[in-house]
Amino acid sequence: MKILTRFTATIVTSLALTSAGWAQDPIKIALLHGLSGSSFEAFSKQAQTGFELGLEYATGGTNEINGRPIEVIIKDTQFKPDVARAVLAEAYGDDEVLLAVGATSSGVTKGMLPIAEEYEKILIVEPAVADSLTGPDSNRYVFKTSRNSSMDMQAQAIALQPDENLFVATLAEDYAFGRDGIEAFKTALEGSGATVVTEEYVPQGTADFTAATERMFNALKDKEGRKVILVYVAGGGDAPGKIQALDPDRYGIEISMGGHILPVLPTYKRFPGMEGAVYYYYEAYDNPVNNWLVKTHMERFDSPPDFFTAGGMSAALAVVKTLQTATSYDTENLITAMEGMSWDTPKGVMTFRPEDHQALQSMVHFKIRVDEDVEWAIPDLVRIIEADEMNIPIGRNNN
Template identity: 70%
Template sequence: MKTILAALAISTALSGAAFAQDAARIALLHGLSGSPLEAYSKQTHTGFEMGLEYATNGTMEVKGKPIELIIKDTQFKPDIARALLAEAYGDDDALIAVGDTSSGVALSMLPVAEEYERILLVEPAVADGLTGPDSNRYVFKTSRNSSMDMQAQALALAPDENLYVATLAQDYAFGRDGVAAFKSALEGTGANLVAEEYVPQQTTDFTATIERLFNALKDQPGRKVIMIYVAGIDAMTPLASADPGRFEIELSTGGNILPALAAYKQVPGMEGAIYYYYEAPDNEVNDWLVEEHMARFGTPPDFFTAGGMASAMAIVKALETAPDWETETLIEAMEGMSFETPKGTMTFRPEDHQALQAMYHFKIKVEDGVDWAIPELVRVIEPDEMDIPVGRNNQE
């Protein structure tokens, strides 16, 4: 009987906690140690704090209640991430949690959100599966997904029956979901996918992989492209250094953070699609972000800074819009909600809670005095140009 009463007491406390809160407690759960992806997490945190500042006009309050940030380091380990998320919802009474950087870690966190019946806003992890069949109605996602990356990448490559492609990706959720999405994007175009190579997440030796990729492409009759889809490692340098041009093989990839774009100087003229580059969007939010980031840090905002800001602006819009802060009320407010970001307007698709958003077709330009290669804008790829599969139908 005592056990039953205790369980009822906990359930009652959890169900009423959101309504009774005297502050908007938001937990940021990202890997801050233990991986090359740490830089992504730190950019996300910077962007998130700047987003809160912008969205609240500097007050850091919503409806007269202060915003409290709870920051936790998942160490890029699924078991630690799950425990910390449970702690954030239970002990810290967080209304909403934001995370993780790694797709594999973020996937492990989804059941915890469902168990505690609290919202998990995924940023910046990318894998399609994060809003897929194994997700749940408490999960929203401001980061782009693999299908957006690959639909935009395919549009940038202008695929037809003359195109022969081999892919290089990392052997975990991000890489495999990305290649699956790329194959889907090529369907019906006539393009030929001739090889798929997957490497461990922190690979440094690409010798054997490059040989297999070159062998798969070198004797093909048409346009030959290696499409690279990796995160946190430099695959561009070893591939470019191996001189694919001797076999008339081109390289193509998506965008990346500014330090990684330095490697793109080896491939001037390369085309691809990017999630964000600070010179690409044309809107007031991005103007503010670029100006303020330059003033505070002496550098432009980077790839994941924009994503962090977008997630913060989504949360503030939801908290301002919802009549109360009960989870069900917040979900109702967020489904179909449009909100402004450095990339322009995003909209949470009601069916699976993925934020639909623009992407950017670029062509690499090398400019003296700039430390990185410039992904010069070719054109904006609007959300309705991309056929993004619905992951999980939350309306059923």
Template identity: 70%
Template structure:
């Protein structure tokens, strides 16, 4: 199997960093789609956050225990075959100690067997699907990004569901969307709320006309509070839905947070409530203060949604390297299981059973402010990790 992955790497590794590091460095591979998808903006934010995280966690030295950190960056092009080949190359030819990626849940899922084959750690960031720490995962996979269950349990809490709530969902037809809706249904279970329709669209859909008609038909005659819950990435579903005149049927919209450019469309729905993974004004801790200050100073803008995730993954790695007595995979796995580490969102902890990082989410209400280009997801309250019953994916302790 390793020979197969290596052969694929030779054919597809178009963006590999040339040359190998010296023995006094520790190599970390960052594999993300940097071309070929609207999601590449997420990858670039993650990359920026990762470098800032390394800087913060090492006090600017970019060293751990006297060894320089070498970052190897590879473009997966959002293609599973390319991602598998580049990960094999990172573990093999580049001798990376740890790899981080991918942006797409579907691509990240395809990478899991490579980590198991090479017996090296893959830290998933920022892909979201629950399946990344599920039955098809393995003991070498850790995940700093939130998962679909966190998104949806927080979203359900923000909607305050009861028997008066009727919901229809709109999601993309791949791992991210389907895992999200599955988690949302689980979050509503036992609340009395009614899920009346599920709509799935291709990943890069632009025409929502027929979809909106079906969602409207499913909800308009329901007797209680009526909500369309949107769970998409990389496309604007808010604008067509907000412009569809749904208010004549008393149909509301709700969705999770997003990157700042996507939040511009949220100006059309002031007062909308939902849950968000990160907005730079929500967390109150020294790490986030530093991130906001430095990002504003260096880039002229606040840090965005995935910048925080990239920083969290880097801080997790540095924490593990500092704590581990040795840097072999088995020692690192043992060190990281149950490990608590600082991030811009506050502390996260890798759950020993499936290596998912447990973390807070934020209930927001959309506010439109003069002089702000995007809609502001004003903080209603922090939803602590212990408030959410996140299903265990794969039990790595068995």
């Protein structure tokens, strides 16, 4: 008996097999992400919307590749590593998908990597972030369209303009995403003269940050120079707001953090003028793909696309280009087509680095502006941080 009931996502009505004249079998793609059991569910839903829009855009609305219809099979990981492994195995085995895309949580996704190797089929990681997903424990069947923690943190370090007068305390969640991120941030600061004075890690789901905040205050308060608490927390709990409520201003301490999804940005109104880095903001990029995405999303959902929407679209665009250019759909030929491949996305051009299959991409340096007529704080573009400005460590070497 299968672990979960599968269903096919109808991307647009043309995806249904309504024409008896279609002689070729559909191209089956599994989309795996958490649809129940976590506050991260919103990320999953954005990624799915973006993936569907990406297939539509890349195929000119036909949802066909080389004359074959696309069939997307949705699997719910429930944000549990054991469930994720089971449903990925089910997708590769029972469902006979060509490739899979997922998942949402870095910790959950890490458990899926060996399944791709066991079945010798492609897994495109989106939207999970941790560096370790293309690290030594990964394998040659894994490609990653999502940004990684090193990109988050190198861009964040660039936005802070570090020098010997900068002192930073970090706060992150105690799992792969948080620890990889802080390690990347420290690496990005090397040679700048800046100092990380303490690192605080809290369990996922933490709601009380008082003790961690007091320890960060004590580590920073007597330093001579610019004093910053860097918050790198993906989940709920409102860590920045609770730190702000404990009055860091009395010690001359400021808060810095990366951008977030639109539903969270209203909370950034408490931090006007704050600078940081973010993966995507819909007004930051001006290119044909992003312009289509913004226009279409506004028309269909009466709201702009969020950054996991852009990520899902980028993954779909990578899938379509791969299948349009590969000499065959044998896994080895897919790998050959993908290694070093560049493709257009809402963020501009991305490129799969051959060595570890991480997609190199730009980031956005922003400064928060508050407009009372806008529901959320606006991360105004300071500049685009291009991929070649960041020295992203190679996670593994496939050669």
